[in-house]
Amino acid sequence: MAHRLLVCRIWTLSAKEIRCLPASSTAIASTSFSTSLQPSSSQVSFLSPSHGLPRSFTHTTRRQVSFNVQDNEDFTERVINSQLPVLIDFHAQWCGPCKILGPRLEKAVAKQKGRVAMAKVDIDDHTDLAIEYGVSAVPTVIAMRGGDVVDHFVGIKDDDELDSFVSKVIGK
CATH class of the missing domain: 3.40.30.10 (Glutaredoxin)
Incomplete structure (x- = not known):
């Protein structure tokens, strides 16, 4: 349950808010979202600066036919x-x-x-x-x-x- 809440909170944060997260939050997110197939030394978080944040979807207006x-x-x-x-x-x-x-x-x-x-x-x-x-x-x-x-x-x-x-x- 705590993981779900953390996921929901992180997912809804804006890019600016994520950059301002304390190191402990990033570490928790990093361990929660790392892939288990990679060795622990090369685990990568989706929050790491090298990978960037997920981009928001572009909104395209569809003309009403x-x-x-x-x-x-x-x-x-x-x-x-x-x-x-x-x-x-x-x-x-x-x-x-x-x-x-x-x-x-x-x-x-x-x-x-x-x-x-x-x-x-x-x-x-x-x-x-x-x-x-x-x-x-x-x-x-x-x-x-x-x-x-x-x-x-x-x-x-x-x-x-x-x-x-x-x-x-x-x-x-």
Whole structure:
């Protein structure tokens, strides 16, 4: 238990705090974290100056490729009034093919690097939108530009067909 607490404390210390640790703390850490396969004379601590401290992970922001439609106002604002072409993925939580198509479609949209947006509409939550756009089966994908439907498909498509569909929507 004491080792866990020591590990947690050392792991959360900043680089400046570790450099200021008393020699006794470094010695304890050195013996706790050394590898048992090396002879005791050549044991190395991850805290030793020659090895440096573990670097923190760089934070990369991932651009949001798609968004979930919240209500009719959100749909009007983010889909119908969008400056970009928008692919609308009508899906349902219980739909197996929807779970396959969704990630494939997001991947195809991500390849376009911001030239197209993707809205996800759960037909169980937004039945009125599904009825308004004539969705009779899921998954259904409708492409809109400037508030007008320009293309659509129903069912699963492979990656090449999705890439082609998205490119065609952007190029129209």
